[in-house]
Amino acid sequence: MSVNAVRYAKPHARVRAMVSELLSPQQKWGLVTSSGVEDAVRQLDLTTYAAELAVLLKGDIALLPVEKALERNLVNAYDRVIRSLDGPPRALVEWMLRRFEVDNLKAVLRGVATEASQEEVRRNLLPLGRHSRLPLGELLAARSVAEVIDSLGNLHYARTVREASDRYEREQSLFPMEVALDLDHFRHLWSAVEALSSSDRAIARRVMGTRFDVINVDWMLRYKAIYHLSPEEIFNYTLPHGHKIDDEVIRRAGSAPDLPVLVADLPDPYRQLLQPLTKESANVWQLEVALNRYWWQQAKAGLSGYPFQIGIILAYLFLKEAEIHDLEAILEGKRYNRSPDEIEAFVWGEL
């Protein structure tokens, strides 16, 4: 405990300060009820996002640069946390940030598959700055998956993409390749959890395990309802680790004939959370929002308790990611003149 108090004194102080910068429910509600995108962005300019938004407020406000600015803010938040850490906790947070590198690589692959221009692909990339190891110049110039693999050089993604390229060639679908990249990422992430000290590991297994549960349930719902995958495919395309979702649950879910049965077979709290919605014939996205709201509550609760441990840092980063998601959802809602109730349906955090 005392060792952790010394180790986490600095990161904890920093993260506490950063937690205080998260938007309050009132601030977010102010954005939801704003008169439009411009009004919302001007409100955001009075918050912690001011530094990134400063340049954009000079002229007409377009949504894409604002979203990029928000994402830059997220990367900066990760950067500040990473700089305060060292050793295995730092490696874990770096792996968490690599999730966005995987998303960028997927965007590049989609660009290659759809023969999109470099500019179009670049627009979809999350600005990771110094944290990106991808050779973007070469990747954007790549004209085939084989060239993407060549460009990736010694990065571990090359092997994953290569292994899935055979299926891409045969099926002409990026789905298996994207799943392979996701699975590979989460496998590494879990290894980073396992590399923590014993006290941190116990906490991270619980926190990250719950995160993996939420992802697995989300994926199972999609695989079943949208992709109509077989039980074997569902099993192979889900994460092998978690807190309450284990192999047997995934097997049962895979064999379920429809979503209501799948949900009924889930352990609590997921069953309790989703069953009322399936009875109302809710869409998959509504179930996803419910799952992410549960996850947001878990992260929020994770901020309290003994302060000098990894859980606080993970909880903050998850809340920050959720906040960026919510802001993008709100701005998107404003762009299409949606009512506050409609926008609220897409928001994960408290309003």
Add this chain to the structure above:
Amino acid sequence: MKRVSMVILDGDLPVATEEMGRYGVVHLINIEEIGDWATGLDWKEADEMSSAYDSYRRRMQAVMQNLAIEGVAVREELNLIAPKMVASRVAERLLVIEAKVKRVVDREQRLQEEARRLDLLGEQLELLAPLGIDVAELRGLSFLYFVSVLVPTENLDRLRGSLARTPNVILPVKRKDDRSLVLAFSMRKDAEVLERALRSAYAQHQDIPEELVGTPVQALCQIRTRRMALARRNEEIEKSKQALAIEYRDELLRMHGQLTVNGVVVDAWRHFGATHETRLVSGWLPAKGESEFLAALSRVVGGRVVVHTEEPLSPTASHRSPALPVPTRLDNPALMKPFETLVKTYGIPNYREIDPTPLAGLLFVLMFGMMFGDVGQGAILALGGLLLAKEAVIKGNSALGWMLFDCGLTAVIFGFLYGSVFLLEEMIPALWFQPIRNAEFFISLAIVFGVAVNSLGLTINVVDAVWNRDYPRLFLDRNGLAGIWFYWGAVFVATQFITGRGVALPVVAALLGLPLLLIFAHDPLTHMLKDNGTMRAFADPLLLFQSGIEVFDAAIRYMTNTLSYIRVAAFAISHAGMGLMVIAFAAMVHQAPLAEPVVYAIGNVFVIALEGLVVAIQALRLDYYEFFTKFFKGDGIAYHPFVIPRIPGSIKNTSGSIKK
């Protein structure tokens, strides 16, 4: 350093770039970073050209690798500053050469693929050989379904799990790199399930082809025959590659040189801004030599350049457009240059902080000598260092060599002071004292040394805070005046108690309590200043809790930082202790001829290697954790000026440019 902004005409760009690269003094700043006003001035064509150059370099490298061509030849036109022209020439020629190389390489890859497939088949058949059945029968089993596949090894467990409700056998036969060759069986009625599971585990089929017939042993013979034929075809391919290498070697090397030079130029251009007819260059320039460079630039472009220079902005100048980080050029005398590596490993000093290299270097060498005092072993280290420094045996470790040389010399000096030669303590008289016989004195001395170094670190922090007008840090930081007050107060109180004189409680409160209170107030006060003077921070329980932790941490840290220096004495004493051990071992074998000197020599080598390394780590640790943490932030960026690589024997040609 000075901020320099230059506007030049597009037509003058090649000569201006060449002059900039020749001087090698401008640390370029990306146009996107210089301020809001430059939004939209980024030079998109330079970005695209840079991507193209990345691609050419990669393709060129692939071709050269395929033809086993190494090295860079000295050829004409290597310093041609004309990226667009070079790009179009390279693109044209590369297509031709690549096509020829590709034909050969594709054939080679197909052969290799076929060879791998045959090898894997061979391994399967060897496993099936004892069965003695016809391989065709395996394909036509009535009730069983059998396949052989390559599966990513990390997916194997998941594959088994996905088939938990289906009768199956998953038999890994061999691991190859990250994949496993697996024989998989199921009931024929479950064939589809097995196939789905294999597919979703990213398995690739490696089935026994229909053209292989007979028993596994017979099939193995057929595979060996094919393998030999493949080897013969491979030899032919090697000859074709050699012929291509001879034909294109010179041309490829020349293009490689041109790509290298022009690639550096294109990478520099990516930092520039652009309007229709002009280019905007922004960067940092050392104040010394500024006018000389600018005059030379003006001369080559015939005076068609607008230059604006300014001093770096203060970091607190503006919230909206934060001051750009100023690069730091470490500029130490030759003697101290090698120790810059020590500092850079920790961090680059920011432009406004004191470069700790000279002090860190001196302390490192001094502490190394104190811990490793031995005339003989020190002399060997110094000699080894000199050989490395002069690159007599190994190249490229000159800086490390000079560090080793300095450490060896101080070890020799302390060896004389301790009277230690090659671990022998009685050969020469100690000019000062013998560590092992004066352990208590040495430990006290090490603590005094620690107090001195800590105080030096704190003093540097105070000077740095004054220099940067950072008053909260100067007065309230735990490494500022409040920290010095507490630290020296604690040293005084401790000395009084140790010497039995005692200190009155009000004095203790004034010397220790008051400065801790100031340190406690540091964070809330800083927040108060940021919040326009509101006292909210003083009512924030979390912030107050953090400040309490900070105070506790500061008090503990001063004590541990000081006691940490005991290791200086401990390692010197352990050096002498190891000497006693080596001598004792040598004495144990003195009856065998030559054994005693051999054991003694091996012991010395062991001590030099092991203790030398450990002592260096300890000296580094004391530098980093005890000394640097008092004042050194190390959050600066290194000065990397734009330099065009020099390739000798070149003919210059400065025509050509690219338009926005």
